[in-house]
Amino acid sequence: MVMVQSTMLPLGTSAPAFALPDTEGRTVTLTEFAEKPLVVVFMCNHCPFVKHLAQALATFTTDVTKQGVAVVGISSNDPTTHPADAPDQMKEERAARGWTFPYLFDGTQEVAKAYRAACTPDFYLFDRAHRLVYRGRFDATRPNQGTPDGADLRAAVAAVLAGKPQALAQLPSIGCNIKWKKDAAPAWFA
Numbered sequence: 001m002v003m004v005q006s007t008m009l010p011l012g013t014s015a016p017a018f019a020l021p022d023t024e025g026r027t028v029t030l031t032e033f034a035e036k037p038l039v040v041v042f043m044c045n046h047c048p049f050v051k052h053l054a055q056a057l058a059t060f061t062t063d064v065t066k067q068g069v070a071v072v073g074i075s076s077n078d079p080t081t082h083p084a085d086a087p088d089q090m091k092e093e094r095a096a097r098g099w100t101f102p103y104l105f106d107g108t109q110e111v112a113k114a115y116r117a118a119c120t121p122d123f124y125l126f127d128r129a130h131r132l133v134y135r136g137r138f139d140a141t142r143p144n145q146g147t148p149d150g151a152d153l154r155a156a157v158a159a160v161l162a163g164k165p166q167a168l169a170q171l172p173s174i175g176c177n178i179k180w181k182k183d184a185a186p187a188w189f190a
Helices: 048-064 087-095 110-115 152-164
Strands: 002-006 018-021 028-031 038-042 071-075 103-105 121-124 132-136 173-179
Touching: 038 110, 048 071, 048 087, 048 152, 071 173, 087 103, 103 152, 121 152, 132 152
Parallel strands: 038 071, 071 103
Antiparallel strands: 002 173, 018 028, 038 121, 121 132
16 A cells, blocks of 8 residues: 545646446436536545545435535546456445445546546545535544544535635545556656
């Protein structure tokens, strides 16, 4: 495991488009979430940082979707080197964790590159116009260090829903590096 942190995509960036298959084989696109705040989470099945917050992520998703916020999870890991992150395993993980959000597979890794995703988990919050207003950590906890509650991301969502500015201090997420295909890691990642 190589631990890295978010690249902190510039605030105000428009959400890069995506059209990716979910665990049921349906293609999900960014346009499906027009005029809704959107949380995009780069994640995977095997990462201990994702496992640490898996249940809290399920609770968070349930809470925010009731408020009109959309959530998608995206796995961009290379399943040839990490078979636990293959689409069939993603389907099982989604069911086992009770995740209600679409869990998408980025087989080309182009979507991860467009978002400058670096780690799992890596969180992005876009406003209703799909402009980036928050990127960074779920909360201050880490595996074996505290119980996750999503405090940082929850505060960011609350600000979006209330039409208030975001906190100036946004801390990067820390987690396992995205498992890039051989010789495919983006230059900014090296």
